[in-house]
Amino acid sequence: DTGVSQDPRHKITKRGQNVTFRCDPISEHNRLYWYRQTLGQGPEFLTYFQNEAQLEKSRLLSDRFSAERPKGSFSTLEIQRTEQGDSAMYLCASSMQETQYFGPGTRLLVL
C-alpha cells in the first residue's frame, strides 16, 4: 500500500452515462497525476496538478473528461457521456519530488 487511495476500485456503467472517480494522494504530496492504462499497455498520461493548479493536459483528455483538485488535496476525474473506448484502468499517482507513487486504480467497464 503506497498511501494513495482511489475510489471506486471498479465501476461498470452503460454507454452515455457519466462517471466520477476520486483519488486521495499521500497527504504531504503537492503533485497529483492521472493516467489511463489499457490491457497490455503501459499507463498513459492524462493530466497533472501541482497543488490546485492543473498544469498539463494530454491530448488524450477529450472535452468529455474533466479533472479537478479544488483544495489541493484529493482530486476527481469525471467522464461525461461515456463510450466503450473509455473502458480502461484509471490510475492516480502523487509525488513530492520526481518519484510518483501510484494508487490501486479504478477499473472502468463501459457496456
Add this chain to the structure above:
Amino acid sequence: GESVGLHLPTLSVQEGDNSIINCAYSNSASDYFIWYKQESGKGPQFIIDIRSNMDKRQGQRVTVLLNKTVKHLSLQIAATQPGDSAVYFCAETSSYGKLTFGQGTILTVHP
C-alpha cells in the same frame, strides 16, 4: 517524439536465476528514470530509480543500469523469486512532469 520501449515483451526464468529486463528510450532530455512492477489488478509499484548523472544504482536484490550513449536502461533482479512474477515497466521523465512508460515486460518465475 518521446518514446520508451522494451526489447523483450516476455521473460521466463527459473527460481534463483538472475533476471535482466531491458528498455530503450529516445528522449535525450529525460533526466530521471524509474522501474515499476505491476501485479495483476494493481497499480504500478516503485522498484528503483536513477538520475541521468548516474550509470548504476543498487537496491535490495535489484540493480538499474543506465547507458546514456545508447539510451538504454536495464533492470537486474538477483536470485529471482516466484513473487517477482509481474509486468515490469520502465518510465522516464524530466522536470517533475509526466511519466512516459514503455510497453512492459512480463516476467514469469518458475519454481
